[in-house]
Amino acid sequence: MEDKRDGIFRIGPIRPPSEADSLLLQVTSGCTWNKCKFCSLYRGSKFRTYSVESIKADIDTMGKYRDRILNMNFPDGRFNHEAVWEDIKQLPFEEQNCYYMIYNWLRNGGENVFLQDGNTIVLRPERLAEVLRYLRKVFPGIKRITSYGRAESLSRVSIEEFQELRAAGLDRIHSGYETGSDVVLDLINKGTTQEQQIRAGRNIKAAGIELSLYFMPGVGGKKYSRENALETAKVINAVDPDFVRIRTAVIKQGTDLWEMYKNGGLDIAGEDEKLAEIRLMIENTEGVHSYLASDHIINLLQNLEGHLDTDKLKLLGEIDKYFALKERDKKIYQLARRNGMVTGIKDLKKIPAGNMRQLESIVNDITSNEEWDIAMNNLMDRYI
Ligand code: SF4
Known part of the structure; x- marks a missing residue:
């Protein structure tokens, strides 16, 4: 029985x-x-799936909120924010939440939809296609629909099935490949292989769906840093995904990887090693137009953006600006970044003198490199 209530x-x-x-x-x-x-x-x-009827009921509820909000618009089409707020206030909390999500979405253009959760693509293609068609029928103005998918699950979907999803309105798939190395995939128990990653990626692209891959520098520790970079570049070269998104590894307390580190089975890579890994990966990509995005606060350089072919030299140059810093300045940058003060090297100059003194004092206090790497890892733990 699926727990459904009106308005939610x-x-x-x-x-x-x-x-x-x-x-x-x-x-x-x-x-x-x-x-x-x-x-x-x-x-x-x-993990659970929901029935198509139940998902359609959610879409209908969303459509009702959309109509309710648009019906309050001024004659010239502008939102009547005051009337919307008055309307929201009288609803129970859970309904307010849903109402506000639709309102916020419409205010931001009402263009894109993301299908949750972690591995939606595992649904049978005909079921997912029915959901997609219904979503586009109720919301004809949608420009992009995207979903997460695990590489192993994606590798079981044929080109024809992806084409069915594409025709029904699926535009982009996000997939956490993390690494292209079979050794590292095994180490982190990702449950997939390089061969499956490549097959899945090529089938998605062949069906005309955009592919957004996630790369996790540092996830194999110091030992597999080079392997992680080179094997990931190999997968990117074989697939030519539309996006490669960097998600720097954080060894989070409470995870199996943290236990592995505590038991001596993993050496946590430092910030310089993780960035060198990104550099090596970029350097070894060839003949691909993928857009590299560093769109997460967890990454050391958030302004590392560009195409892997036309912007390659620019991307490598951005990384080299960091490596040209003195050792002490690198640590100050790392610390500033991990405290949300900077997004790129140029921001170092903008740090107020008082904050700079605090950063310098912390850098002076931690003299062991290993201790420093753990401290940075633990600071990053706050962000995810
Ligand atoms: S990282 Fe692994 S376990 Fe976590 S949601 Fe993705 S596939 Fe599932």
Whole structure:
């Protein structure tokens, strides 16, 4: 029995940062795998799918809120924010939440939808296609619909099935490949292989769906840093994804990877090593036009953006600006970044003198490099 109430639709917990303005439609909940050693996102919760009827009911509820909001618009089409606020205030809290999501989405253009949760693509293609068609029927103005998918699940979907999803309105798939190395995939228990990643990626692209891959520098520790970079570049070269998004590894306390580190089975890579890994990956990409995005606060250089072919030299140059800093300045930058003060090297000059003195004092206090790497890892733990 699916627990449904009038005026409420399901909202899952996670979406990629690039989907910040998207409407969230929950078609599954949790993750089918739930065993990656660095991830505790859905631990303790069971994966489940929802019936097409129940998802359609959520879409209908969303449509009703949309109509209710637009009906209050001024004659010239502007939102009547005051009337909307008055309307929201009289509703129970859970309904307010749903209402506000639609209102916020419409104010941001009402263009994109993200299908939650961690591995929606596992739904049978005909079921997912029915959801997509219904969503586009109720919201004909939607420009982009995207979803997460695990590489292993994606590798089981044929080009024809992806084409069916494309025709029904799926525009982009996000997938956390993390690494292209079979050794590292095994180490982190990702439950997929390089061969599956490549097959999945090529099929998605062949069907005309955009592919957004996530790369996790540092996830193999110091030992597999080079392997991680080179094998990931190999996968990118084989697939030519539309996007490669960097998600720097954080060894989070409470995960299996943290236990591995505590038991001596993993050496945590430092910030310089992780950035060198990104550099090596970029350097080894060839013949691909993928757009590299560093769109997460967890990354050391947030302004590392560009195409892997036409902007390659610019990307490498940005990284080299960091490596040209003195050792002490690198640590100050790392600390400033991990405290949200900077997004790129140029911001170092903008740090107020008082803050700079505090940063310098912390850098002076931590003299061991190993201790420093752990301290930075633990600071990053706050962000995810
Ligand atoms: S597939 Fe994604 S959501 Fe599932 S356990 Fe791995 S990282 Fe977490």
